[in-house]
Amino acid sequence: MNDVYLDYNATAPLRPEALRAMNDVLAHTHGNPSSTHAFGAAARAALARARKQVADALGVTADSIVFTSGATEANNTVLRQVARTLAGRDVHLVSCATEHPSVLEELRALGAEGCRVTILPVERDGRLDVSRFEAALGPSTRLASVMWANNETGVIQPIAELARAAAARGVPFHSDGVQALGKLPLALAALPVDYASFSAHKLGGPKGVGALYVRPGVELVPLLRGGSQEKGRRPGTENVPGIVGFGAACEAAGAEFEHAHARHDRLRERLWDGIRAALPDALRNGAREHTLAHTLNVSFPGASGEALVEALDLEGVAVATGAACHAGSTEPSHVLSAMGLARELGASAIRFSLGSGVDDAALARVLEVLPRVVTRVRQARAA
């Protein structure tokens, strides 16, 4: 029997469209986009086409896209520029307790360098209270950064309201949109969002490619130095095949968006109904109406999430305790702790994240295996 992959929030399999586009570039378009000659022009053309595809997915103009090595670099670039441009002055940053480590750890570093950092708590549903957010913004707040949708729980933040609140006070607003791309209608140009970070591999593009959206007219100080690529905003020869794969993945995701969204929501609810029926004390983390349609985070009281992930893996079901980067040596999830879950409950949670390869048969298999495994893990713990 084939293994069931339910870890799309860690990474998604490469879409065939992306693979084809990348194969084509790797085989036929070796030029450097900065070169004058025809080979360079061909690479430039491939880059331009991909940039348009990514921009369309975000609902923005192509010139607002800066390609990076991934969302971690994009997040670091935006946060780091605050320190670079405003050294020596009172710099205040506002963010949220459930952010990805590529935001939280950079904020910690900036705090150590003298910036004032406010990490706002979230409500029990994982969402940031807009009035609490507004109250945190002050005259020296140089940036607010709130993720669009959470990687561990799928909880969606009220980005439009938060961005408007920041704009009303003249505070630049950044969002880590990694999990939202391809999963939510973004229409970024219509929102007062100044920066947003994205990653290709979460929606079926290749790993090692990301994008930073920079609102037209907004400044971006590059993290790296040494070239005029990406209009000087991200030096270094572009990862042309990766970027082309990113573009193709965006286009493919966009084409199936409505269908996929409905499908994932139906499958996800089926999974949850099945879990609840078999294990009535299971707890869902994050409410359906405020979470990404393909993400389900569940606590199984009395079981260790770490042991559950391993036990399910041995049965051919791939899930995660939370962010994949923590896997293999888990600390209790900071996201679930921020939502007020007791340490025990947080450590008993696993994340199911669905995608195109998951169907009813796969879920039936999961629902056959899961209750048995949860019971076994609980018994072993109590022994």
Added chain:
Amino acid sequence: MSERWLVAMSGGVDSSVAAALVARAGHEVVGVTMDLGDGSARGTSARGPISSDLVPRSAKKCCGLPDAEDAREVARTLGIRHYTANYRDEFRAAVIEPFAAEYAAGRTPIPCIACNRVLKFDLLLRRAEALGARGVATGHYARIASAPDGGLGLFRPRDREKDQTYFLFDLPRATLARIAFPLGELEKAEVRALARELGLVTAEKPESQGICFVPDGDVRAALARLRPDSSPAVEPGPISAPDGSELGTHSGAVGYTPGQRRGLGLSGGPWYVREVRPAENRLVVDRAPALEARSVRLRDASWLDGAPPGGEVRAAVRHRHKSVSARVEPAADGTAELRFAQPVWAPAPGQAAVLYDAADERVLGGGWITGAGT
């Protein structure tokens, strides 16, 4: 019949080969490396030393434990699953804290025994059960075989030089059925040869020495790091003779152990540490004959057969101690008196006395030394 076994893989050559042998026997092996926290990180890998200062905190937390890397590499070579399991809190509570408390009380703890009983053969056994595995296999040098009463017994390994039964004396007998020691019938040289033959990255890895969270055997530095808040007796203090006369000054009584001769700096020697009095930060030293013990008192005695052995047994009062003939006089409160047939040099409170049958093969149990009688 093929079974699923969990193999505790430390990243050393012994547990690497243990995993290989279980797999070779046709079983499904799940390798698990315990992440015991920074306190246990040795900071070396098969590829050479790594300065922990150069490894970012997040890297150490995530995938940067060098020994876990080696274990993972071995698992890849063997084609088995491998996971890293976080037991930091449990290790601190069950091993590190008692270790520090014992030293602070002037005793000489042996933390590997609690690590085996609690971490490897309780928590990992439960994990094995959670993962649907038959039990836990490790790279310990010991054997499990039939005892005279027909049940399972714990025996010394073939390679007496590597014998680790001292560290396993207090395992509950019921757990033996779910434990495997694949190296019990092998010599260390054979283990290395197997590792080479299998192309394991750990084949030439040096032996781990001493206690994993005490680098270079520097107990005082480790205590200062593990318990920075409570200050053990690390201030200079008096060294006195049994008659109370002061002979000199030591640099902190904690960390000395009975029988120790080095590091005293006394004239008119040889003098040996006889007693550590942490409350006074005082070392009491004596001449060699005074450290010969005829008996020791034990607490928390445990017996694999369920009852204390009658008649003559063999006893070891420290790791690698050549056992001596002895008799046990148990008391009702879990303590016991162990009387030696010949004097034993400087048994240290905090160490275990482990008993073997008269043939010096099978582990009968043991207890924790609280004091010695001359």
